[in-house]
Amino acid sequence: MKDSNFLQENNARHMWHPMGHAGAMRDHPPRIISSADGSTITDAQGHKVVDGVGGLWCVNVGYSCEPIKKAIADQLQSLPYYSAFAGTTNEPAIELSYELREMFAPDGMARAFFTSGGSDAVETALRLCRQYHKIKGNPGRTKFLSLKKGYHGTHFGGASVNGNNRFRINYEPLLPGCFHLPSPYAYRNPFDETDPDRLADLCVAAAVDEIEFQGADTIAAFIMEPIQGAGGVIVPPASFMPKMRDVCDRYGILMIADEVITGYGRTGDWSGSRHFGVKPDLMTMAKGITSGYFPFGACMVSEAFAEVFENGDAATASIFHGYTYSAHPVGSAAALACIRESQRMKINENAALRGDDLFAGLKKLAEKHEIVGDVRGGEGLMSALELVTDQKAKTAASPEILATAFNATYEAGAMVRVGGNNLLMSPPLIITQTQIDTMLSALEVGLTAAAQSL
Numbered sequence: 001m002k003d004s005n006f007l008q009e010n011n012a013r014h015m016w017h018p019m020g021h022a023g024a025m026r027d028h029p030p031r032i033i034s035s036a037d038g039s040t041i042t043d044a045q046g047h048k049v050v051d052g053v054g055g056l057w058c059v060n061v062g063y064s065c066e067p068i069k070k071a072i073a074d075q076l077q078s079l080p081y082y083s084a085f086a087g088t089t090n091e092p093a094i095e096l097s098y099e100l101r102e103m104f105a106p107d108g109m110a111r112a113f114f115t116s117g118g119s120d121a122v123e124t125a126l127r128l129c130r131q132y133h134k135i136k137g138n139p140g141r142t143k144f145l146s147l148k149k150g151y152h153g154t155h156f157g158g159a160s161v162n163g164n165n166r167f168r169i170n171y172e173p174l175l176p177g178c179f180h181l182p183s184p185y186a187y188r189n190p191f192d193e194t195d196p197d198r199l200a201d202l203c204v205a206a207a208v209d210e211i212e213f214q215g216a217d218t219i220a221a222f223i224m225e226p227i228q229g230a231g232g233v234i235v236p237p238a239s240f241m242p243k244m245r246d247v248c249d250r251y252g253i254l255m256i257a258d259e260v261i262t263g264y265g266r267t268g269d270w271s272g273s274r275h276f277g278v279k280p281d282l283m284t285m286a287k288g289i290t291s292g293y294f295p296f297g298a299c300m301v302s303e304a305f306a307e308v309f310e311n312g313d314a315a316t317a318s319i320f321h322g323y324t325y326s327a328h329p330v331g332s333a334a335a336l337a338c339i340r341e342s343q344r345m346k347i348n349e350n351a352a353l354r355g356d357d358l359f360a361g362l363k364k365l366a367e368k369h370e371i372v373g374d375v376r377g378g379e380g381l382m383s384a385l386e387l388v389t390d391q392k393a394k395t396a397a398s399p400e401i402l403a404t405a406f407n408a409t410y411e412a413g414a415m416v417r418v419g420g421n422n423l424l425m426s427p428p429l430i431i432t433q434t435q436i437d438t439m440l441s442a443l444e445v446g447l448t449a450a451a452q453s454l
């Protein structure tokens, strides 16, 4: 590795970063994260903080999981790569497909299609849904429904069902036939409804209205995150997802649960769908499947969905979709080890307990700091503070204020993530109570600094 002067000098000069302005990144280079351990990260200056972001909602088992590191190293020795396109496969991928079926049987999932990450998994789900209806003799069912504020990655399909306009407008025109429904976001919504259950019913009614307007037999699928993550940790009331499941059933629309964040323990259950007692038709997964140790994802489908493909004719039902790295042997080995460790450590149970601690602490901060307009979370380890400069008018705090809060929080001992006017939190699921306390005391400093900058 080159010396630290070289790294500082060349930081963000020859590399464009995802989700940032290339010029601004060059002028204000990003922090260089050099090492990590458990639930903490250390930057190139030696500053060590609690990672309240879990990498990017993904390092569920923390940074020191030796069994995953060993599984990757061993697999690299025996078979670093081979294609899984029809005709060849590899051992860890076979074993992983078996394990996933066992793990997600309670959600009704029966088959896995492997990908390199979440956007690929979403793209796979959308494409397979259209094909499913064609095999069944309903080629007119091509449209997609999704929720505003939802995040489904950045491929053209995923961006088209994405419900946050910053990920959309500079890339338009997107896929035709995608329609967005109101999100059960009690702090801001077009119904001016603050009661979560009443709001959920209004959103369900709006979904029905849109389906009737479009014509149910033109709609392939509805995709939703059980808890909206990147859009600001929008937690729906328990009734919402089951009611949307009923609506999908009533109109013959497939339900895709985008579990890229909510899967693998983050909600306190092994899937967000299970958390809300729903069996979707498809699930998209990534992040926690390998805890970020290797880029990997999956689209899982139900038995009934699978049978349509498996019994369909070759011309319509063959899957002409897939990636060079689908079912990658190293990724599969990493996922197998990660799933075993996640289950062995019962990280879902810790997520539920520490999630309650975090949410309770955030609510106390919100009482004290007027800059906090809304606090969300309470269903496992995903939380958000929405910052405003006027509580009554709910005026969103500016990016500069968010940057002040972020920097001061970091200096005081915790990494959090800025998303719009939210501070987002999704730490490793192995985090301790003491580390949650560190996050809360660092946020106290961050919120004070933000208020002082007004």
Ligand SMILES: Cc1ncc(COP(=O)(O)O)c(C=O)c1O
Pocket (backbone or CB within 6 Å): 117, 118, 119, 120, 122, 151, 152, 153, 154, 225, 229, 230, 258, 259, 260, 261, 286, 287
């Ligand atoms: C719910 C959801 N779906 C899809 C994606 C896209 O995943 P990836 O960034 O691995 O392509 C993300 C990423 O954050 C996500 O949160």
